[in-house]
Amino acid sequence: xxxxxxxxxxxxxxxxxxxxxxxxxxxxxxxxxxxxxxxxxxxxxxxxxxxxxxxxxxxxxxxxxxxxxxxxxxxxxxxxxxxxxxxxxxxxxxxxxxxxxxxxxxxxxxxxxxxxxxxxxxxxxxxxxxxxxxxxxxxxxxxxxxxxxxxxxxxxxxxxxxxxxxxxxxxxxxxxxxxxxxxxxxxxxxxxxxxxxxxxxxxxxxxxxxxxxxxxxxxxxxxxxxxxxxxxxxxxxxxxxxxxxxxxxxxxxxxxxxxxxxxxxxxxxxxxxxxxxxxxxxxxxxxxxxxxxxxxxxxxxxxxxxxxxxxxxxxxxxxxxxxxxxxxxxxxxxxxxxxxxxxxxxxxxxxxxxxxxxxxxxxxxxxxxxxxxxxxxxxxxxxxxxxxxxxxxxxxxxxxxxxxxxxxxxxxxxxxxxxxxxxxxxxxxxxxxxxxxxxxxxxxxxxxxxxxxxxxxxxxxxxxxxxxxxxxxxxxxxxxxxxxxxxxxxxxxxxxxxxxxxxxxxxxxxxxxxxxxxxxxxxxxxxxxxxxxxxxxxxxxxxxxxxxxxxxxxxxxxxxxxxxxxxxxxxxxxxxxxxxxxxxxxxxxxxxxxxxxxxxxxxxxxxxxxxxxxxxxxxxxxxxxxxxxxxxxxxxxxxxxxxxxxxxxxxxxxxxxxxxxxxxxxxxxxxxxxxxxxxxxxxxxxxxxxxxxxx
Numbered sequence: 001x002x003x004x005x006x007x008x009x010x011x012x013x014x015x016x017x018x019x020x021x022x023x024x025x026x027x028x029x030x031x032x033x034x035x036x037x038x039x040x041x042x043x044x045x046x047x048x049x050x051x052x053x054x055x056x057x058x059x060x061x062x063x064x065x066x067x068x069x070x071x072x073x074x075x076x077x078x079x080x081x082x083x084x085x086x087x088x089x090x091x092x093x094x095x096x097x098x099x100x101x102x103x104x105x106x107x108x109x110x111x112x113x114x115x116x117x118x119x120x121x122x123x124x125x126x127x128x129x130x131x132x133x134x135x136x137x138x139x140x141x142x143x144x145x146x147x148x149x150x151x152x153x154x155x156x157x158x159x160x161x162x163x164x165x166x167x168x169x170x171x172x173x174x175x176x177x178x179x180x181x182x183x184x185x186x187x188x189x190x191x192x193x194x195x196x197x198x199x200x201x202x203x204x205x206x207x208x209x210x211x212x213x214x215x216x217x218x219x220x221x222x223x224x225x226x227x228x229x230x231x232x233x234x235x236x237x238x239x240x241x242x243x244x245x246x247x248x249x250x251x252x253x254x255x256x257x258x259x260x261x262x263x264x265x266x267x268x269x270x271x272x273x274x275x276x277x278x279x280x281x282x283x284x285x286x287x288x289x290x291x292x293x294x295x296x297x298x299x300x301x302x303x304x305x306x307x308x309x310x311x312x313x314x315x316x317x318x319x320x321x322x323x324x325x326x327x328x329x330x331x332x333x334x335x336x337x338x339x340x341x342x343x344x345x346x347x348x349x350x351x352x353x354x355x356x357x358x359x360x361x362x363x364x365x366x367x368x369x370x371x372x373x374x375x376x377x378x379x380x381x382x383x384x385x386x387x388x389x390x391x392x393x394x395x396x397x398x399x400x401x402x403x404x405x406x407x408x409x410x411x412x413x414x415x416x417x418x419x420x421x422x423x424x425x426x427x428x429x430x431x432x433x434x435x436x437x438x439x440x441x442x443x444x445x446x447x448x449x450x451x452x453x454x455x456x457x458x459x460x461x462x463x464x465x466x467x468x469x470x471x472x473x474x475x476x477x478x479x480x481x482x483x484x485x486x487x488x489x490x491x492x493x494x495x496x497x498x499x500x501x502x503x504x505x506x507x508x509x510x511x512x513x514x515x516x517x518x519x520x521x522x523x524x525x526x527x528x529x530x531x532x533x534x535x536x537x538x539x540x541x542x543x544x545x546x547x548x549x550x551x552x553x554x555x556x557x558x559x560x561x562x563x564x565x566x567x568x569x570x571x572x573x574x575x576x577x578x579x580x581x582x583x584x585x586x587x588x589x590x591x592x593x594x595x596x597x598x599x600x601x602x603x604x605x606x607x608x609x610x611x612x613x614x615x616x617x618x619x620x621x622x623x624x625x626x627x628x629x630x631x632x633x634x635x636x637x638x639x640x641x642x643x644x645x646x647x648x649x650x651x652x653x654x655x656x657x658x659x660x661x662x663x664x665x666x667x668x669x670x671x672x673x674x675x676x677x678x679x680x681x682x683x684x685x686x687x688x689x690x691x692x693x694x695x
Contacts, residue, residue, distance in 0.1 A: 208242020
C-alpha cells in the first residue's frame with residue numbers, strides 16, 4: 001500500500017511517497033523523523049521546500065513607457081536549470097525584443113492573464129507596482145521589484161497590509177557579496193552610457209577633434225558631475241568618443257578612477273571628504289558648496305555638454321547647475337540630468353521632458369535612460385534577480401531563506417507576514433568614509449595652514465620613536481634569528497606598501513587575484529615536508545603532499561582568473577603586449593639554475609629565492625597600470641614558478657618523490673585552471689575568494 005505524507009511547515013508543503021512507515025513528531029517544528037519498521041534505518045526530513053515546487057511569475061510592465069522586462073530568456077534558462085517553474089505573461093518581453101518563442105524554448109510557460117502571474121509563489125517586476133497591482137498579490141507570496149520605499153510610502157504601506165513578503169532590489173546593501181545583485185549599479189552603468197549617446201545626438205558638432213581639408217574641428221568639452229557608477233560610465237564613453245572630459249566629485253577616492261579613464265579631475269581649494277554611507281556622497285558644508293558653485297559657474301562658460309549624476313539617498317537631488325550658469329553656456333549646449341527623477345541637479349530640469357532654454361541650451365530630464373536600452377538593461381536586471389534569488393535557496397538545499405542572519409535579505413526586505421521590516425534596525429555595508437574624521441567646523445578651519453616647524457618636529461619625533469623601537473627590539477632579541485626575521489618583515493612591509501599603493505582602483509580586483517595566486521607559494525612549505533616515495537609514508541609527508549596539491553590549485557586558478565579579469569579591460573585596437581615573451585628569461589634562469597645544482601653549486605639556491613621574490617614583487621607592481629598589468633601577471637607566474645623550482649632543486653629527494661611532486665602539482669594546477677576557465681565572468685571575484693580559502 002502506498003500512502004502520501006505532507007508535512008506542513010511555515011506554509012510550505014513537503015510531499016513524500018513511501019510504503020510502510022510510522023511517524024513520530026520531534027520537538028523541532030521544522031523537521032520530522034521517519035522510522036521504518038522493517039529496518040533500523042532512520043531518516044530525518046527537513047522542511048526546506050524543493051525548488052521544483054516553487055513557481056515564479058514574471059509580470060509585463062504596466063507603465064507604457066517602460067520597455068524592460070524582469071527576466072530574459074537567458075536568465076529564465078538559469079532558473080529552470082535550478083528547478084524553478086517559471087511563468088511569463090505573454091508579450092512581457094516584446095518591448096525589449098524578446099519573443100514568446102524564445103521564452104518557451106528555454107522552458108518557461110506562457111500565460112495569457114496577469115491574474116495567473118499574481119497567483120505564483122514569487123512575483124517579479126521591474127518598476128514599483130501600482131496600488132491596484134499590490135492588491136492583486138497573494139498574501140503569502142514573495143514580491144521582488146524595485147520599490148524605493150523612502151519616496152513610495154503608500155506602496156510600502158499597501159504591501160504591509162497585503163501581508164506578502166516584499167523585497168526591494170534598490171535596497172540591497174552595498175557589500176562585496178551583494179555586488180552581483182546591485183540593480184542600482186547595473187542600471188546606473190547603462191544610464192551613464194546612454195546619457196552620452198543622447199548628448200551626442202542633441203549636440204550640433206562632432207565629439208572628437210578633426211583636421212580636414214575643410215578646416216579644423218575642435219573636440220567637444222564634456223563636464224561630468226558625480227563620479228559614481230553612472231558618472232564613471234559617462235566618463236569612459238565620452239572619452240572613447242573623442243571628447244575632452246572633465247569630472248568633479250566630492251569624494252577624493254574617486255579621483256584615481258576618473259583619471260584612469262582618461263578624464264581630468266576638477267577640485268576646489270577646500271579639503272573636505274564627501275564620502276557617505278554605503279559609498280554614496282553626503283551633504284557638504286556651506287563653504288564647500290560655495291566653492292564648488294564657483295567652479296561650476298566658470299566651467300559652464302567653457303564646456304559644451306554637462307552630465308549631472310549627483311544624488312543623496314533619501315533626499316531631493318542637490319541643485320548644482322543654477323539658471324544663471326545655464327544662461328552663460330553657449331547656444332546649442334546640452335545638459336543631461338540623470339538625477340531628474342529625484343528633482344534634478346539643474347534648475348531648468350523638467351523631470352521626464354526635454355526643455356530648451358530661451359538661449360538655446362537643451363536640458364534633458366529623461367527618467368528612463370535604462371529603458372531606452374531595453375535589451376541590455378533587461379539582461380543585467382534579470383541577472384541581478386537570478387543572483388538575488390540565490391539567497392533564498394539553491395537546487396541542493398531547496399527554498400529556505402534565512403531572514404535572521406542573511407545580510408542581503410535583512411537589508412532588502414520591506415515587509416514580511418504583514419509586519420514592516422524596513423528600514424533594517426542594524427547597519428549593513430561599509431561605514432561612511434569620513435566617519436573617523438571630525439567634520440570641518442568652518443571654512444576657516446578647513447583652510448588653516450599648519451606651522452612648518454611643528455609639522456617637521458612631529459615627523460622627527462615620530463622617526464625617533466620608530467628608531468628607538470628598533471633599538472629596543474635589538475636589546476631584547478633572544479638570538480640573531482629574531483633580528484634577521486624582523487629585518488625581512490620590515491623591508492617586505494615597506495616594499496609591499498609602496499607597490500600596492502600605486503595600483504589603479506580600476507585594477508583592484510585583478511590585484512586581489514594576482515596577490516592571491518602569489519600566496520600559493522605556500523606550496524614551498526608543503527614541499528619541505530614531502531618524502532617517502534611514489535606515495536607518502538608518514539602523516540607529515542601526507543599533509544605536505546596535500547598542501548602542495550591545494551596550493552597548486554590556487555596558483556593555477558589564480559593566475560588564470562587574473563588573465564580573464566584583465567581581458568575584460570582589453571579594447572579593440574589595443575596593441576598586443578606580448579607578455580608571453582617573459583617565458584624566455586624564466587626558461588633561461590631555470591635552465592641555468594638546474595645546471596648549477598646538478599654540478600653541486602649551492603650558492604645559486606639563495607639566488608633562486610631572490611629571483612622568485614623579485615618576480616612576485618614585480619608582478620604586483622605591474623598591476624599599477626593597465627598598460628603593464630599583463631606583464632605583471634607574467635612576472636607573478638615567473639616568480640611563483642621560480643620559487644617552487646628553487647625549492648625542488650635545493651632538496652635531495654628520495655626515489656619516486658619527484659614523480660609524486662609532479663603528479664600532485666599537475667593535478668592541482670589543472671583543477672584550478674579548469675574551474676577558473678569554467679566560471680562565468682560575473683563570478684570571478686567569488687572564485688578568487690574560493691581559491692584564497694585554500695591557502
